[in-house]
Amino acid sequence: MSKDYVIGIDLGGTKIYTAVVDLEGNIISEETVATNAAEGEQAVLNRILGTVETVLKNVDISNVKAIGIGSPGPLDVKNGIIVNSANLPFKNFNIVQPLKEKYKLPTFLDNDANVATLGEFMFGAGKGTENMVFVTASTGIGGGAVLNGKLYRGNTANALEIGHMTVMVDGPRCGCGNAGCAEALGSGTAIMKRGRDAASSNANTTLKNYSEVTSKEVFEEAAKGDRVSKEIVNTALSYLGIAVANIVNIFDPEKVVVGGGVTNAGQIVFDKIQEEVDNRCLKAISENCVIEKAVLGGKAGVLGAAALAIMEIK
Ligand code: ADP
Ligand code: ZN
Numbered sequence: 001m002s003k004d005y006v007i008g009i010d011l012g013g014t015k016i017y018t019a020v021v022d023l024e025g026n027i028i029s030e031e032t033v034a035t036n037a038a039e040g041e042q043a044v045l046n047r048i049l050g051t052v053e054t055v056l057k058n059v060d061i062s063n064v065k066a067i068g069i070g071s072p073g074p075l076d077v078k079n080g081i082i083v084n085s086a087n088l089p090f091k092n093f094n095i096v097q098p099l100k101e102k103y104k105l106p107t108f109l110d111n112d113a114n115v116a117t118l119g120e121f122m123f124g125a126g127k128g129t130e131n132m133v134f135v136t137a138s139t140g141i142g143g144g145a146v147l148n149g150k151l152y153r154g155n156t157a158n159a160l161e162i163g164h165m166t167v168m169v170d171g172p173r174c175g176c177g178n179a180g181c182a183e184a185l186g187s188g189t190a191i192m193k194r195g196r197d198a199a200s201s202n203a204n205t206t207l208k209n210y211s212e213v214t215s216k217e218v219f220e221e222a223a224k225g226d227r228v229s230k231e232i233v234n235t236a237l238s239y240l241g242i243a244v245a246n247i248v249n250i251f252d253p254e255k256v257v258v259g260g261g262v263t264n265a266g267q268i269v270f271d272k273i274q275e276e277v278d279n280r281c282l283k284a285i286s287e288n289c290v291i292e293k294a295v296l297g298g299k300a301g302v303l304g305a306a307a308l309a310i311m312e313i314k
Pocket of ligand 1: 137138139140187188189192214215216217219260261262263264265
């Protein structure tokens with residue numbers, strides 16, 4: 001019996017990660033190459049096509065049913081266009097067309113948060129749910145939602161911009177221009193900034209022992225009992241938790257899957273989010289919702305792109 005496969009392409013500012021994936025989420029073959037965005041549109045496109053050639057080497061192309069691509073946005077998902085992206089060379093560039101032409105396969109594009117959501121839903125911590133929200137807390141804060149078994153994109157495919165939910169009136173300025181966004185208060189970057197401010201202030205903190213403070217060091221010093229670090233971590237996680245609590249009240253999901261670099265700090269992240277959800281959400285909703293750690297890690301993008309392809313051809 002022949003087996004069906006799809007191709008997932010995780011297009012990032014640092015690397016391109018491409019794989020042939022079966023319908024259960026097993027990687028059959030894979031290749032990762034550096035993006036080298038500075039080389040420009042054509043060079044990066046050629047490198048993407050090169051990875052597809054590589055992963056198809058030992059696979060019968062007739063078993064491959066579709067291609068999915070996950071990319072940082074903003075995108076024009078319907079037309080397969082990368083509008084522009086801070087860390088990629090593509091400007092109003094149709095990334096779907098060249099792949100479609102070369103392989104004669106249905107090819108789909110979506111933003112990295114949406115594909116990671118689909119990856120966790122189809123193959124990861126969200127498997128078996130009908131209503132699931134994915135939240136990523138890393139350099140920024142982002143997310144996506146599967147509602148009634150389908151990815152909810154919204155009008156412009158930008159739904160679930162959780163990081164830009166206002167959680168503090170007149171709070172710190174966010175990269176988006178608004179003040180008091182969850183991302184400006186609860187992301188790894190926000191924790192790093194507050195940690196560095198504390199280290200260079202006259203506060204009494206062990207953060208001064210580091211030549212370079214990131215959110216990791218702030219969590220580590222907090223765990224060792226440094227009061228200043230504890231306050232930074234608690235405040236940041238509280239704002240992240242408030243954002244999650246608002247999302248839980250709005251979508252009434254069975255599960256919230258949380259991923260991203262900040263979750264590497266461990267159980268404290270989940271305990272704090274759970275605390276805010278318990279304190280702030282309607283009981284009928286929160287008592288039926290579990291907060292869980294994402295499981296796909298560095299494979300979320302490539303498996304998510306594969307999940308997008310599978311979802312679209314089903
Ligand atoms: P990206 O944002 O590029 O997707 P990551 O998901 O790896 O990257 O997230 C990076 C962020 O996570 C950084 O702000 C980093 O400081 C933070 N981070 C990574 N590891 C830890 C850790 N063990 N504890 C706390 N924060 C961490
Ligand atoms: Zn914002």
